[in-house]
Amino acid sequence: xxxxxxxxxxxxxxxxxxxxxxxxxxxxxxxxxxxxxxxxxxxxxxxxxxxxxxxxxxxxxxxxxxxxxxxxxxxxxxxxxxxxxxxxxxxxxxxxxxxxxxxxxxxxxxxxxxxxxxxxxxxxxxxxxxxxxxxxxxxxxxxxxxxxxxxxxxxxxxxxxxxxxxxxxxxxxxxxxxxxxxxxxxxxxxxxxxxxxxxxxxxxxxxxxxxxxxxxxxxxxxxxxxxxxxxxxxxxxxxxxxxxxxxxxxxxxxxxxxxxxxxxxxxxxxxxxxxxxxxxxxxxxxxxxxxxxxxxxxxxxxxxxxxxxxxxxxxxxxxxxxxxxxxxxxxxxxxxxxxxxxx
Numbered sequence: 086x087x088x089x090x091x092x093x094x095x096x097x098x099x100x101x102x103x104x105x106x107x108x109x110x111x112x113x114x115x116x117x118x119x120x121x122x123x124x125x126x127x128x129x130x131x132x133x134x135x136x137x138x139x140x141x142x143x144x145x146x147x148x149x150x151x152x153x154x155x156x157x158x159x160x161x162x163x164x165x166x167x168x169x170x171x172x173x174x175x176x177x178x179x180x181x182x183x184x185x186x187x188x189x190x191x192x193x194x195x196x197x198x199x200x201x202x203x204x205x206x207x208x209x210x211x212x213x214x215x216x217x218x219x220x221x222x223x224x225x226x227x228x229x230x231x232x233x234x235x236x237x238x239x240x241x242x243x244x245x246x247x248x249x250x251x252x253x254x255x256x257x258x259x260x261x262x263x264x265x266x267x268x269x270x271x272x273x274x275x276x277x278x279x280x281x282x283x284x285x286x287x288x289x290x291x292x293x294x295x296x297x298x299x300x301x302x303x304x305x306x307x308x309x310x311x312x313x314x315x316x317x318x319x320x321x322x323x324x325x326x327x328x329x330x331x332x333x334x335x336x337x338x339x340x341x342x343x344x345x346x347x348x349x350x351x352x353x354x355x356x357x358x359x360x361x362x363x364x365x366x367x368x369x370x371x372x373x374x375x376x377x378x379x380x381x382x383x384x385x386x387x388x389x390x391x392x393x394x395x396x397x398x399x400x401x402x403x404x405x406x407x408x409x410x411x412x413x414x415x416x417x418x419x420x421x422x423x424x425x426x427x428x
Contacts, residue, residue, distance in 0.1 A: 089155035091120045094173050097129040103342045104160055104189050107240050114418040120425055127169055156428055157182045162189040167202045174206050183428045187214040191339045191360020198227045214238050216340040217361030236424050240340045241417040242349040242408035250351045250401040252394050255286045258328035260343040263294030268334030270302055275383035277306040283391050287311045291318040325350040335359055336377045348408040353400035355386050371403035
């Protein structure tokens, strides 16, 4: 069977962030070759002038190639991203291309109900891909999108060579940008409540952002000797294999890559039930969850897990099941084949 060709519109391969990480994983899946996917880059993390030049070059590249492709698959998230992709959407509509809008935000969608650009691209696309059933229902309720137009495709867990989980490193890992939404300060305040009880444990922050502010908070809390700030880390394998569990205290997410990576490396997860995580996190079964912003609640969950090595190993096994099942690369590849076949 002859497959249609897919033009994928997204941020740069060099951009730091979840969407780039997800697309780089997609490139390893069979559907990428089967549908002759071409990635058009529209945005890069540089100064304004370079961003404008990059966007202009991306659009010209798009105009050159779009006539040779059947499906235009547009990845977008927050309002600035939608504005950047809007012209790509309009040209694709004008040319009669089949359009997929791939939405990489979660509970943030509640804030977009009055945004006309979101309404237009949702109503005018052929399919909308979201990261969870919870988000799918929000599109139905908020934007009156027909449910059969929406596809739920989870972000994939990368396939990792066998990892033998161990608690010996005694490290709580935070992986992501240090900003207000990620709740890094909540983790610091929570750990300060139990740090004396677990003097051999440390918290490792892997990510750029508000590092100076975080250092100040850890110093004031008196836990600076048990906190490490690595900054942006390229060697993901090392930090995940040397961690004992992952903690993600976010207020809002799409489907966080940090959790997917933790599952790939069979790490126990403590997180807030936000975005797509609401679909799968089961408290006390495959994770421990806590109320966003509640550092005392988080401290209780950390205390429960750090004090029970058998429980940590059980949670590790549950993480591995998720990475090899529902979120496996094979499962996600089938979802994309189904999506494109429908069109």
